[in-house]
Amino acid sequence: MERLFHSVRITINDKLYVKDPESSNLGKRIVEESILMINDIGFESFTFRKLGQKIGSNESSIYRYFENKHKLLLYLASWYWGWLEYQLVFATNSIPDPNTKLERAIEIMTQATEIDLAFTHINEILLNKIVINEYSKSYLTKEVDQENKEGYFVIYKRLVNRMRLMINEVNADYPYSASLASTIIEGALHQYFLMDHFSSLTSCNKTTTPTEYFKHLAFNTLNIKNNG
Amino acid sequence: MERLFHSVRITINDKLYVKDPESSNLGKRIVEESILMINDIGFESFTFRKLGQKIGSNESSIYRYFENKHKLLLYLASWYWGWLEYQLVFATNSIPDPNTKLERAIEIMTQATEIDLAFTHINEILLNKIVINEYSKSYLTKEVDQENKEGYFVIYKRLVNRMRLMINEVNADYPYSASLASTIIEGALHQYFLMDHFSSLTSCNKTTTPTEYFKHLAFNTLNIKNNG
DNA sequence: TAGAAAATGATAGTATTACTTTTATATTTG
DNA sequence: CAAATATAAAAGTAATACTATCATTTTCTA
Known part of the structure; x- marks a missing residue:
């Protein structure tokens, strides 16, 4: 694929x-x-000073790239969602059947991350872990409405919207497509977190994947026989 | 009720x-x-110094009650989940029919919060907002496993487990009861957040409630005709 | 009800964070 | 090769998240 x-x-x-x-x-x-x-x-302990020391550069030089670590997190998250969006569009584009298309979309959005050799300086697996552990902190702030206006979350919103449209194609009468789309995308992150830290709160594990759970959830709530 | x-x-x-x-x-x-x-x-800007000034007390006196603001957040969250658990048990205890029981449980867990006059010093509506906006930050930390061992999340875990058991009673063959339970509880917080800040990412609003959405989701995925 | 014990308040101090500023040096580019 | 640009080094600032010490007030109890 990378080529x-x-x-x-x-x-x-x-x-x-x-x-x-x-x-x-x-x-x-x-x-x-x-x-x-x-x-x-972890994001709390991470500072530009420490990063500077690690990369043999100066704190002040890092500030010339990012205003603060909050914006860096927003940047990393945007990159991640943009990357996922690309995969989503690429994988579903040519699928005519709405059911198969949604099924593939749920797979893309909920599967374990794999390395993409096209971006050598970005480790997508670790970035996925960062999104699982830190993404909420980027929007659970007092500045969220202002930052939303500035467009800091556009990619994420576009991605949820793409999911929503695919849900609509499967069942145009389903009245909760936006909520289902956001539940799948945010819920997948949460289920992965639970697998790592609160295993009693999830049914997912090595054999039962979040993908399986969300496919079942989506197709049953849309009253379609489960494809998965 | 308060009496x-x-x-x-x-x-x-x-x-x-x-x-x-x-x-x-x-x-x-x-x-x-x-x-x-x-x-x-917001939790980030909140400090014990500011709180001391507001209540006309001393920063050091507050430290005699809570080690740090992280523990205070865990305390407030535990109180909130304990309070919800109490309402859940009270409201569902006497319901024999599993479907009606689960329906009532979803209502309790996803409805807008109302004031409980039994606790005069705690504003449950604001506390619910804090849980929506800040709860994730209490567990999305590097210390989560240690703190989980110390029992800081027991009430929350017990609550999710109660939901899981009620789901099992409705459909014993459903293989994702723990995930569905955690999805409803965490997902409800998320949908309320979206209603406030990212309205395009949710189907919920003043007329369509998160309760309605989650009831539909749960009963359809359990292959039971929706009660709501 | 005095005297001890406990709770609270006032003040100061420390290490770290999250920056900003200034100046020097290295690198790139036209 | 000069000028512009990028990076580094160092110092400074205000705020945070505490800790420590001692004084004062409140409360309990003999």
């Missing part, structure tokens, strides 16, 4: 950075190592 | 506080005003 998409770039709202991190080597290292570090020590 | 329960107390893991806030007037004021303040300025 086809060497030239694909995820486009991110330019208000999320001061200087585009894709435009320089240092910028890419900031992104690359911040993913490792946030994953390692 | 019956004047003597009811929500029991909270005593590792969550240094000194029981229910044991003194200052303790109750800390709880009461922290709810108002966290709601007002």
Whole structure:
């Protein structure tokens, strides 16, 4: 797959950075190592000072790329959702049957992440873990409405909307398509978190995947015989 | 309702506080005003110093009740889930029919919060808002496994488990009862958040409630004709 | 009801965070 | 090669999240 998409770039709202991190080597290292570090020590303990030390650069240089770590998190999350959106569109585009299409969409949105060799400086598996553990913190803030207006969440919203449309195609009379779409996308993150930390609160494990659960949930609530 | 329960107390893991806030007037004021303040300025901006100023007490005195604001949040959340659990058990206890029982349970877990006059120093409506906006932050941490071992989340886990059991009673063959239970409880918080900040991502609004959505979701996925 | 014990308040201090500012040095580009 | 740009180094600031010490007030109890 990677060969086809060497030239694909995820486009991110330019208000999320001061200087585009894709435009320089240092910028890419900031992104690359911040993913490792946030994953390692958690977003709360992560600081630009520590990141600077790790990449042998200066704190003040990192501030020339990102205003603060909150924006860096929004950037990383946007990249992740943009990347997922790309896969979603690519995988479902050519499927004419709405049921099969939705089924494939749910798979894309709820499956365990795999590495994409097209982006060498981004570890998608770790980024997925960051999204599971930290994404909520990016919008559970007092500034969410302002930041939403600024367009910091457009990719995520577009992605949920794509899911919603596919749900509508399966059952146009279903009155909760937006809620079901957001439940699947946000719920998948939550189920993965529970698998790691609160196993008694989920039915998912190595043999029963979140994908299976959400497929069953979606097709039954849409009154369609479950494909999965 | 309040008359019956004047003597009811929500029991909270005593590792969550240094000194029981229910044991003194200052303790109750800390709880009461922290709810108002966290709601007002958000958990990130909330500090014990500011709280002390607001209640005319000293920062160091607040530290004699709670080790830090993280533990205070865990305390408030535990109180909230304990209070909901109480309502859940009370409301469903005497219902023999599993379908009606689950329906009532979903209502309790997903309805808009109402004030409970039995607890004068706690504003349940604001506390519900805090849980919607801040609860995830209490477990999305690097310390979650340790804190889970210490029992900081027992009430929440018990509550999800009660839901799971009620789902099992409706359909013993349904293989995802734990996931459905956690999806309803966590998903309800999320849908309320979306209603406030990302209305395009939810089908819920003033006329279509999260309760309606989750009832439909649960009973359809359990292959039971929707009661709602 | 005095005296002890406990609770609370006032003040100061510390390490860290989340930046900003300034100046110096290295790198790129025209 | 000069000028522009990028990066580094160092220092400074206000706020946070505490801890420690001691004084004062309140409460319990003999």
